[in-house]
Amino acid sequence: MTATASELDTPLKVGDYTFTSRLLVGTGKYATFELMRECLAASGTECVTVAVRRVKLDGPAEENLLSFVDESKYKILPNTAGCFSAEDAIRTAHLSREALNTPLVKLEVLADPKTLLPEPVGTLEACDKLVKEGFTVLVYTSDDPIMARRLADLGVASVMPAGSPIGSGQGVLNPNNIRIILETVRDEFKLPVIVDAGVGTASDVSIAMELGADGVLLNTGIAHAKDPLRMAVAMKAAIEAGRMAYLAGRIPRKLYANASSPMEGRIASAKEGIPGE
């Protein structure tokens, strides 16, 4: 029997929710809803993010994104993307809870449209309010370990540090900060740490998971790849590879070589010469 990743791992737990796949995938920026549906399936994800926006009241009726997301397969995680104040993020969370009847929210309170970096004071304020209102808050934050600890202390379900800016494809820029966040949020608060944003390719996902992250959330890395479907397959493999490598425990780095084949039992060196010569 061949062992599979899910057999050799425990599921990811976020609040009251359990996921076998440790990859969370966004639904934005796909060329078509059909392609998005294929990519979600190929990625193996069980949790997908969506954004809250005004319904279009003029023009021809458009197909709804949710018609392409099978809610028996995927848990829907509404975000507050595009909110630049705590108040707007809280209102958006209230709207998504009413529309989907879910306590889940991926909280983003952003500082400005150019950097899309989280605004720390507003993030703390919104987080505190939503946790107290009973939301299961997965909070997007920078990779600042102290901010991550403050958010964990508020009672969130998961802290989601950015590897690098949203959609930038720069990967995990400060692995040491992620390590410190893992020591506090994961090890002391016993909360899952999900690296969110900045993933450019499969190795970025593996690096985050090898550091010990509990999961990775990505969107653009798949949606804007030249071939999104192949990248979705790559991301599925990368999350499993990184997670298994983390659980397995890497070998220490050494300066010098260490032969894998035994030195004992080798044939004689030709330098020893032929008898009689």
Added chain:
Amino acid sequence: MKISVNGTERDVADGLTIAQLIQQLNLKTDRIATERNLSVVPKAKYAETTLVEGDKLEIVTFVGGG
């Protein structure tokens, strides 16, 4: 009377309820949520919520996002 729906002013009949407005806009209620003057109106209260002049409504659904 005049109300604002998703940032656009609309002339609607006096005494219109949210349920009637949603019907006029041909919206299905299962994937939307409505906010009136910054507070969410639960779907169960659409029929009994009568709009008044100057009300600001936001009606939202879901789109792709990360």
